[in-house]
Structures are given as structure tokens and as C-alpha cells.
Amino acid sequence: MSKRRIKKVAVLGSGVMGSRIACHFANIGLEVLLLDIVPRELNEKEKAKGASIEDKSVRNRIVNEAFSTAIKSKPAPLYSKSYTNRVSLGNFDDDLEKVAHCDWVIEVVVERLDIKKVVFEKVEKYRKEGSIISSNTSGIPIELMLEGRSEDFQKNFLGTHFFNPPRYLELLEIIPSSKTDASLVDFLLDYGRKYLGKKTVLAKDTPAFIANRIGVFSIMSLFHTVKEMNLSVEEVDKLTGPILGRPKSATFRTCDVVGLDTLIHVANGVRENCPDDERKSSFEIPAYVQKMADNGWLGSKSQQGFYKKIKGEDGKSQILSLDLNTLEYSAQEKVKFDSIGKAREIDDIKERTRVLVNHPDKGGEFYRKSFYELFSYVSYRLPEISDELFRIDDGVRAGFGWQLGPFESWDALGLKETLDKMKEAGADVAAWIQEMVDAGHESFYKVEKGVKHYYDVSSKSYLPIPGTEDLVVLDNLREEHTIWKNKGTTIIDLGDGILNLEFHSKMNTIGAETIQGINKAIDLAEKEYDGLVIYNTGGNFSAGANVGMIFMMAVEQEYDELSFAIKQFQNTMMRVRYSSIPVVVATHQMALGGGCELSMHADKVIAHAETYMGLVEFGVGVIPGGGGSKEFALRLSDGLKEGDIRINAFRERFLTIGQAQVATSGKEAFEMGYLRDGIDEVIVSRELQLTRAKKATIELVEKGYTQPIERTDIKVLGQEALGIVYVGANTMKSGNYISEHDQLISEKLGYVLAGGDLSERTEVSERYLLDLERKAFVELCMKRKTLERLQSIVSKGKVLRN
């Protein structure tokens, strides 16, 4: 059989999920057909306009409105507004026949089996043979949807469960029926990862599948534990938030966002449809939760749930929390646990989990109780919801944003040690775990030769996680292949002559250690290796230069030292480009300020699709001083052709920095000029990013990489550009859009980008521009208002506009 190709996708149903799923397929470059029902009657506006039900605009009203709401929503479902026209809109009555041209039809209509079956019956009439049909159901068994369908339909049908918002939430559950072609399952597990950037998780056709089954159990069991231990809403959220490697919304805030009604719906579904679940009772709704639901306190959608936002007497809004005993809202109390205090400074999540769980205080007690319940529960879910334990970890990690899944947490706490403690505490555990421990196995996972293996229950042996055998995974190499390390960075040998430099400073800011690390990595690579990748597994690639250091020197008025430090920063950035080995930078999430400058000096950037790149130095009262301003002048020069209106191109570059524009996707980083067409790349899959970056580095080596020659041919505009800078800055100031200090920073930036006040367009060198840039940077650091801005970021983490 020839390879499956997905060129065009149909999404049936344009609700919150449908529209956003359509957008994500547009993101990856496909043509998308988005359909919804024809409205039954004209609305008031249409009546007033004298429209008829036959009008296209009326017939497509539902899909038109839903899609337009979606593309305006935040966070944006599209990588770029320009992708909007990849989605064509229509309705089920007039346009369903167009599914004949689609390679994949995704059903996202209401959660009612009868309606879904009608839709599938119609789709069957038009679909082409071999095309994929999938349902995005989160609750209806896939098996029940097969009835009445042809063999080809059944073979090509399965569940594909996206999570909201589909662009940002990493999980995609793949749920085959008994009739689904096995090759289709393999295809989608790979396609979802590589093309859609998702963590694909193979799930069995059991109620709530994997992530919701475990996630909702975890919440429901907490609902009970909270009462037993008499903990408050804010206490639980403090205990189950970032400190535990979970999202800030923790437990109760997550409930408010999801909606209590949804949660109860899923819980009831599990209780009713899983008669053999040994913890069925945990899915019973506690009285206080039922009461809340009866009161209509469902969370964000009803403006109150476990929290309620009110406007205080001083006009400031305040978030109250619910007292679970009295069901009254009151001001949140400060939460203090010794266990949290002890764990706070520990960066490593595994170590942190150990400290938290083993602490004797009430927090520790809570952790032990809830983890033991969770561990017990997941032990019994094999093979019910999955044959392999890693899929449960994958599902919970990707679906709920936990840093560690249940089995991974258990590993962190020690398999046997925890099992013993659980037994001591009277917790029940599935037999296979005892067997496993008896056989002398010490963990659920282990890394062998850089590949992560999981304990396979049926064969009672460790097997590599399928699909990861050929991946380059930093976490799996760190232990054995670290060759150099300082406080802020680690250099790891990726094999095949390629080194990786990872940052692990706070927020991955670039400070003295980072600079040392970059230089060391380039030294090492130049001496003994072929190339270097700069990539890390932190929350963000890099939040920018270490502002604290700059602030200290500026406050102490050590301007020579400051200038020297900036020069070192600049030289390091220049080395990234001008070294004898290729340097590839692989970014994800925030790549701001210095992190952006570092990227701009790479031989190649492999940016994850979710890269938020920008030169945001204005916020701290300076201009980009690590080569960012220079690089913009250089790219401006390179981008101009004879006859272009130079001043307009100049203005665009100027405003990108002047307005501290941050790209909201890798694609936008190209549009804003942070990334270079034809050189840099965007990759949708975070999981595959490092593997690609390593390969790209090798490709550069293989192509015959030679050290580039520093540029001396950058054409700057000089005075031609200065006038508009001064007028623009003055106009913005006079119109009260910017402060006097902003005006000054703008003028300094303009001066650097223009290459100074040269009388005519002149060719200058990178070094000339770097000197201008550094001078302007240091001069700004002499200003009180810049110091205030720096201090605000250092002490409060807030951008001050003064």
C-alpha cells in the first residue's frame, strides 16, 4: 500500500474545539474544510436586513461566527493571521460533498451518539475510500459508532481526542476500535507527533480514556482527602501547584477553569460505566461539591466556583476562596507549610518531590495520602486502560501539565521504598507491582544507551518506549555524557561529533556562567568536535540577559566594568557566528532579549513552533546591547534592494525593537525579522526538536562549513534615517504615547540603527555597529529612569513605564 498523505482535512462541527482544531491543521500547512449546521431560522439582524434562509451568509452563519470568534480568541489558535484563508467554511447541507476531497474527516459535533451516527452516515456517502474518519469524542465509546458503517469506513475509523486548546495542549489520545486498521494507528501516532506536535497516546476504548480517567480520579480523590484532612482551597492549590511540578492553576483553580459541571459529568460517566473500578466510590460526588453544583457555582463560566473574584471597596479586584465547611467565600489566607519551605529552593523536580513527600508536617501527610491513592489507582489500570504504563504517564503529563506522571513520581520516590510505605499505610496495590519488586526490579523506567525503557507488565521485562529509539533526548544522556558543567550550564556530548550546551540558570537567563558556558562549549567543539547545539529542557529557552548583574554595575556606577561586561557579551555572540564549527540554536517558549540575540547569531535556528521571540530591552530602559541592534541594522541592509524605499524598511525594523514586539509563534518570528527565511526553521514537534537540531548541525558540517568572515559591508542610512527617528519619537511623546525616557531610548536606538549621523549611505562593519550599540547601552544605564526600570524587573519582575 502506498503511503498515506494528508493534504486536506475536514472538521465537522465548529464549536470551541472544532474551530480550534481546524486552526491547528491550518497551522501545519493544510487546507481545511470546516462545516457546521444550517441555522433553523433567521436571526433578528438577518430579518432586519431582509435576508433569506437561502442566502449563503445565513446558511453559513453558525460556522462563520464560530470561526471568527475562534481566530480572535487568546491565546491565538493560529500561528499567523495570514493562515486564516487556509480554512474554508461551509455547512452540512450544501458542502458535505466536499469531504470527497479530504484525506481525514474529524467529527467534533455534539456529544450525542444518535447525532454522530447520522453525521457518519452522511459522510460515508461522500468520503473517498481509504480516507481517515475520526471522532473527537471524550466520552462516547468508539465501538458504538461503527454500527451501520461499511468495512472500509470501519477500518479507517477511530477516536482522536484533542484537548483544549488544541494548538497549545500537547496531548492527543488515539483510540482505535476493534475494527481499526493497525497501520492507521501507527500512522496517526507518528503523524500526531511529527506534524501536529502532539504527544500521541494510544488509549483503549474505555470511559474517559487515559488522561481524563486518571486526572479526574486524582481530583475526585482530592475532593475527599481535603475534607478528611480539613485543608483549605488555597492550601491544596499551594500544595498541588508549581511546587509539585504542576500548573499554577493546581487543583481547584483548574476545576474552576474546566467547570464543575463538566467534571461531574466525567466522574458520573466513569462511575456508571466502570462497574469493576475498585475505587468507584471515589467518583461519587461529595455533598459539598454537589451543593456547589446545585447552587450553580460552576467556576469561571458562572463567575464563582472554588474562587470568586470581587471588586473590593478600594476598587481593586480581590479573589476570595470558598470555605468548604461553611460554603462561604472569604479572603484567602496565607499558606505556610514547612515542607514547601524546605523544597522551594530545589530545582530538580524529582528531588523536590522526595523532600515534599517525606516531610513530617501536614503537607507531607497530604502528599503521602494523595500519592498513595494515585499510585494504587494507576496500578490497577493496567491492562484495563492501557497495556503499557508509560502511556499513563504520557497522558497525564501532556494532558494536565504535570512534570512527572504517576509512575515517574513513584520512581522518584523509590519503587520498593514507597511500596513498603504504602503497605504500611494500608494502601492496596496491584499484584504485578509486588511481583516486579520481588523479581528485583528497582524502577518503572530505566535508561539504556540513551534510550528510555519502561517495564512491560506482560513480558515482565524492560522495553524501549516505541518511537523513541532514534531520538536524541537530553534527559537520557545527561548522566553518562556530561563533559563539562558550571552553575548555569552543562555541556553534553550528543554523539556523532556534536555537543549540546544547555542552560539551567533561573529562567535560563544569560549571566556570567552562561557566557562562560557558551565560550567553553565553542572552545571544546572547535578543539575536538564538529558542531554545537544550544538547546535546553527548561520552561523557557531564555528570558534574556541577567538583568541583576547589569543593575548592580549600573547602581555602583562601575561604567567601565559594565562596558567591559557588555563587550564580553557581544564578543560571545559574535563567536557564536564566527567560530570554526557550526552553532545551531534550538529555541522554545520564551527567547527574549539576550536569548533572542543569541538566536540571531546562530548559524541556524531550529525554533519550536511555540517560540516567543523578541527584543524587549526597552522594557528595562536600554536598547539591545548584545548584538541585537547591530544585527537588525545588518539585516535591514541585506534586505534592501536597489530602488526600495529605504526609510520605510528602516522604520519597520526600528518599530520592532522600539515597541518591544514579541512574536507569538515561530512563524511570527520570521514575519518580525527575528528569524531568517531560507536559513532558520520551525519545527512543530518539541519531542523531535533536538534530534532535528543535531541533524541540522551535522548537515552544516557535511556541506563543508567554513568560518564566516566578519561583515564590513553593512550599508547604514546615516542622516537620511535620523530625521524620521527624531520626529517619530517626538510625535509619540507629544501624543502622550511614550514617556520622555522612552523618547530618549528611541533616539538612541535610531542612532545605532542608522549607523550614526553619517552624511550619506555608508558601508560599515559589525564592530563599528557593536561599538555604537554598546556606547548607547552604557549611556542609558547612567540614567536614573533606566535604573528604576532595571530595579523594577529585578525586585518585582514587573516592567516599569516611567
Next chain:
Amino acid sequence: MDTYIVAGYRTAVGKSGRGSLRFSRPDDLAAGVIQHIMQQNPSITSQEIDDVIVGNATPEAEQGLNIGRLVSLMGLNSIDVPGMTVNRYCSSGLETIAIADSKIKNGMGSLIIAGGVESMSPIAMGGWRIVPNAKVAKENPSYYWGMGLTAEEVANKYKVSREDQDEFAFHSHMKALKANENGTFKNDIVPINVEQVYLDESGKRKTKSSTFDQDEGPRKGTSIEALARLKPVFANGGSVTAGNSSQTSDGAAFVMVASEEMVKRHQLKPIARMVSYATAGVDPRIMGIGPVKAIPLALKQAGLKLNDIDLIELNEAFASQSIAVTRELGLNPEILNVNGGAIALGHPLGCTGAKLSVQIFNELKRRNKKYGMVSMCVGTGQGAAGIFEML
């Protein structure tokens, strides 16, 4: 030597950007009006015209390449008549009439076509390549300020409230809508045939023709409340909005100025004569106040008093400056912009002076009145005013 305005027409004014005249080039618009003037005076031959003077505020791109001469070639279908481009920003179209008038008065010609044209659709405000003098920009940035910011400055300095501006704008629309409805501008307007070549939904080349003969700026259904909802666009916390500023527009207007001898030779019917024309400089920061200085000068030249003036067309660059000028000079609102102004009808920069002249001739005639004044503020801190006497 006496001079006479013997003909005057304009195109209807299109909204720039998305309006009906975006498919018509400025040279075609101007040529269209001139052809109409010639058709209305069949006894005059092209060779008898001494000059064509074209006002234009942004003479580049579609309006570049010496548009004055091109319009003469295109409008008169003759190589014999010269043409020139005149730029005094927003008073260009009035300036050209004054130049024609003085040339004839001084015996430098006997029959001249003068007016102005502006297509703001294809050309960015201020032009495509704005390169201020860096030194001047640093020392006197307000020389280069955008007009909107100067309107804010006027509002602040002369304490013109947001409410007053919105109300002024509302009345401009109401007066203009009524004028449209009554066909008040019928005698001003030369219908323009607009041809659009485009691709239809299936990508096929199509052409569409239509006749454009009514000003499209006035907004039906606007209200003070709707205007009050608009956000200021030139200053954070300011009061000048897109709703109480003039509209950017496309349009052309021309008059024919003749000597007494020409009037006799062709038995032309004089409409009006230019009595005086004055310009004045003010601080560029408060550009909009220019008429306050120019109007008294024009009155003095004419030997007239404000009371003698029967009708005023004060270009509504911004409501803020229109109100400030009205208050400072004590202009009578009853005779000011009686058919609405640029806030509703549009402001095709270089054309406006000629367009307002054409409008005032017809309105004075309708009212059987004698003196009319056309005045406007002018970019970079100037004012202009011209007084006409009906004949």
C-alpha cells in the same frame, strides 16, 4: 485689468482607500473636469488657453511626473498649452485661482484654467518617502508633526472639548446629507465614468463601469453617541478622532479665469471675481489656527468687514480647529459651511480650495448673495483665505 471666473466644476468626492474613485487616477479626474469646462464653452478653442495651473499637495507617484503639464495635455488634447503644478498643501486649489487671477490682471495671460486635484487613495499621507532634516527634526520637531497632533494642540490651547468637536462633526454630516438629498451640489458636479477591471470569484477578468456623481463621505445614521464612542487616534487621552477629523478623499475641481476681452470675445457669463487672497504663517504646533491670521488679511485687502461676508466655506480639517477659528474670529455659524464640510464631504488636499470655491459660487447664487469667503488652515503652520464677489 478686471478678471472673471467664468466656469467652475468639480468631481463628486470619493472616500480614499475603499471609495468609488480608487480606480480613477488623479490625472484622469483632473482631465475629466477640464474637458467638461471646455464642452460647456464650445466657442473657446484649446489654443486660446494660456496656462493650466494644477494644485496638488503630494506631487509624487500617480501625481508625479509634472502632473500640471500632463493634465493640460490630457484635458485639452493639445500640445500647445503649458501646465504647472502648484503646492501649498491644503490651499493649493485656491492658490492656483489666485495665481491665474494675478497673471491675467498683470497682462500675463487672458484665459487660464486653475484648480486642483488629489487622489489620496494610492498615496500615503505625506508621501512615500519622508526624510526630515535631522537637525531641524531635533531642534524643531513640530515642523514635521502630523496634522492630527496639531489639532490636539489646538484643542488643548483653545479649550475645545471633545463634546463640542463631536457635535460639530455631527452637524457637518447632517448638513451634507441634506444637501445630497436636495441635489444642492448637482450644478457643481461633473459625473465621472469609473471603470474597474477585476477578477471575479472564479478568477476571470471582468470589467465594470459606473458613473460617480454624488459625494460619498456623509454617513447616514451617524449620531453624537456613535461619534462619542470613537477612540482618539493622534494622542493618548486626546480628543481628536477619525469621526471629528476631515476624511481623506479623492477628487478634482477647476475654474476658468478670463480677462474682460475674453469675456467679450466669447460672450462668456461671468460668475464671480476674486476680490482678495491672503496667506499667513502661524506656529506649526497649532497649524489649524492659520485662518485666524489669514482671514483679517484678506478682508483688509478687500476693504471689507467680516459683516460684509454673506457665506463662508471654512475647510473642516478638524473640528477642533474649525471651532477654535470660529470662536477666535467670531464667525457667524449661520453662514458657515451651510452644506457641511470636509468632516462629512471629504478633504482631497490639493483640490479642496477649488472645490470649496465652486461650492460657494453655486450657494451664493442660490441665495442671491454677494460676498463669499473660502478659508483653510495649511500644513506646517499656515492659513489662507480668499474672498469672491458674485457677479
